[in-house]
Amino acid sequence: MGDALIDAARAVQLKAYAPYSRFYVGAAIEVEDGRIFTGCNVENASYGLTSCAERVAVGNAVAAGARKFRRVVVATDAHPPSPPCGACRQLLSEFGNDLIVESVSPKESRSWRLSELLPLSFGPEDLGR
Numbered sequence: 001m002g003d004a005l006i007d008a009a010r011a012v013q014l015k016a017y018a019p020y021s022r023f024y025v026g027a028a029i030e031v032e033d034g035r036i037f038t039g040c041n042v043e044n045a046s047y048g049l050t051s052c053a054e055r056v057a058v059g060n061a062v063a064a065g066a067r068k069f070r071r072v073v074v075a076t077d078a079h080p081p082s083p084p085c086g087a088c089r090q091l092l093s094e095f096g097n098d099l100i101v102e103s104v105s106p107k108e109s110r111s112w113r114l115s116e117l118l119p120l121s122f123g124p125e126d127l128g129r
Contacts, residue, residue, distance in 0.1 A: 027053035
């Protein structure tokens, strides 16, 4: 029996648009009610316009009304599996710093609590909101 979140991340990884880096990334987020939202990286010749897979998945979840995330899986071909970049870590923390983050490659996986990857995050509560 497979893990639906890992399967979703790997499936969307195949759709990534990464002609420059050839670093294909898929992300799948499980939200509080069990729904799964996915995203893949979309590169651009103007590198600053590139969208990370995690940010695309967050946007899809938020557009559907989700605000509380339980777990995110990031699928790459990197060895060892790579965690989300700093910007994605900060964005994910907006929706739960206790979130489980798992990174999978074809041969192995690693997991962390988001608070381990971003120990000094800040959010709306830190801004008086």
